[in-house]
């Protein structure tokens with residue numbers, strides 16, 4: 529039995545030797561808050577504030593249309609190249625723009641066309657609902673009898689890998705999976721699943737939204753051909769920041785893009801009436817790039833590149849490992865149960881806990897009544913509280929404080945002061 533005080537002193541010792549501890553200074557301070565929702569919306573880097581001021585007042589306000597030639601036209605490529613470094617891809621393999629959902633549509637359309645004759649689309653119950661909607665809508669609009677099969681997992685946490693293996697076969701037109709799943713944080717072994725697909729002669733689209741910036745992703749090394757991912761979570765790119773897509777070099781010529789628009793044209797400024805796609809991954813540009821939002825992604829990327837994904841992953845596991853250890857001792861006896869993998873090898877950077885009073889406990893964390901700092905995790909129906917540990921700014925002390933707070937809320941029945949009505953965005 530370790531006392532809570534022992535956990536607190538261990539947390540301060542870990543923080544004192546944490547090689548990434550200084551990075552919290554590079555974010556706009558939120559001293560009155562413990563923020564554990566970086567897996568939904570990352571914090572604001574200080575450098576983004578001055579960059580945005582320059583972008584808006586100088587580049588847009590003063591330079592106006594001249595900025596396109598001075599700087600803006602190459603900006604998407606320049607930032608995409610930094611994302612490429614983060615996910616182990618070539619600089620010419622990442623397109624940046626549009627939402628994750630739209631990028632998934634573009635890639636999935638291309639794959640279904642490429643594998644025409646095969647009718648099965650495989651995903652799982654752990655995938656993000658928007659991905660499932662995109663795949664359903666695509667199957668419906670093609671009207672060619674594609675079937676989306678959503679594979680069940682085994683315990684709400686782990687996928688059923690033998691079932692997945694059976695379903696990745698000669699009939700499979702497309703597989704779409706989240707590398708780190710948004711509820712349980714299960715982390716797929718990308719290399720192993722890629723080789724299943726390769727054997728079956730089919731393609732996987734990996735959704736990296738919860739993985740990029742939190743775990744090590746090596747698209748090329750693991751033989752991945754296609755991926756999409758978002759930039760407003762662990763990349764700290766800002767609300768609704770443009771997403772990216774990855775197509776391996778070998779595959780770029782073979783995939784058809786369903787949206788033909790001028791920025792994806794080989795020579796957009798010739799204003800020809802005939803569409804001729806670019807030969808590279810920028811054929812996916814569906815229109816003028818959103819320059820301000822794209823620019824805002826860079827400072828967050830720089831922080832991750834500077835730290836290196838190996839250190840980021842190490843810190844992430846140190847935070848979630850401490851959380852799990854303290855959870856077992858202080859929260860399990862209070863009716864909480866673990867809804868994430870125990871094994872760190874299969875766990876991303878958030879940890880989910882279930883509790884029958886999950887929603888109200890979450891409200892009590894966010895709206896404390898006794899003058900302590902609010903703690904912001906997030907809630908997912910029906911009873912899941914997700915704690916996102918962002919290695920660039922979260923500390924071990926915050927982890928232990930959160931455990932103590934959760935125990936107090938249940939022990940003293942503080943959650944009873946909150947009602948069960950849900951807010952629009954949780």
Ligand SMILES: *Cc1c(COP(=O)(O)O)cnc(C)c1O
Nearest residue numbers: 627628629656706735737738758
């Ligand atoms: C956050 C997230 C998205 C976001 O999709 P948008 O279309 O960019 O809103 C998609 N997929 C997964 C797995 C996510 O976690």
